[in-house]
Amino acid sequence: MSESRSETRLQDELLKGDLEVEAQKPATKQPPRYQVVLLNDDYTPMEFVVHVLETFFGFGREKATQLMLAVHKQGSAVVGIFTRDVAETKSEQVNNYAQSHDHPLMSRVEAAD
Numbered sequence: 329m330s331e332s333r334s335e336t337r338l339q340d341e342l343l344k345g346d347l348e349v350e351a352q353k354p355a356t357k358q359p360p361r362y363q364v365v366l367l368n369d370d371y372t373p374m375e376f377v378v379h380v381l382e383t384f385f386g387f388g389r390e391k392a393t394q395l396m397l398a399v400h401k402q403g404s405a406v407v408g409i410f411t412r413d414v415a416e417t418k419s420e421q422v423n424n425y426a427q428s429h430d431h432p433l434m435s436r437v438e439a440a441d
Contacts, residue, residue, distance in 0.1 A: 361440040362415035363406045364422075368399050372426065372433040380433065381407060384422055409440050 364385075366377070374396055381392035385408050398405040408418065419435045426433035 359411050361409050362412045362437050363440045364408045364415050364419050365404050365436050366399050366407045367434045368403045369432045372431040
């Protein structure tokens with residue numbers, strides 16, 4: 329097989345190191361972020377809410393307690409910001425877990441600002 333002139337010249341330039349290659353950064357964009365919002369209700373025990381925050385969001389006892397009090401006093405609080413799939417999964421896990429323990433605790437997913 330014969331190589332074309334341009335291919336041969338390109339190979340020669342590569343071997344000599346004469347060819348300049350401009351490094352390009354790929355144009356990447358951060359995926360949209362979504363927040364999980366925990367909603368207050370009048371029936372779910374505060375300790376259960378703390379347990380949920382520790383179990384599903386990885387908060388320590390102190391931070392989980394602070395967030396539980398924010399939910400209790402303000403009616404809702406953002407408990408995490410994630411990609412859409414992760415946020416929806418966490419919200420569904422929280423809602424299913426609360427329901428399986430006969431508590432009305434609910435969360436929802438919203439687009440983060």
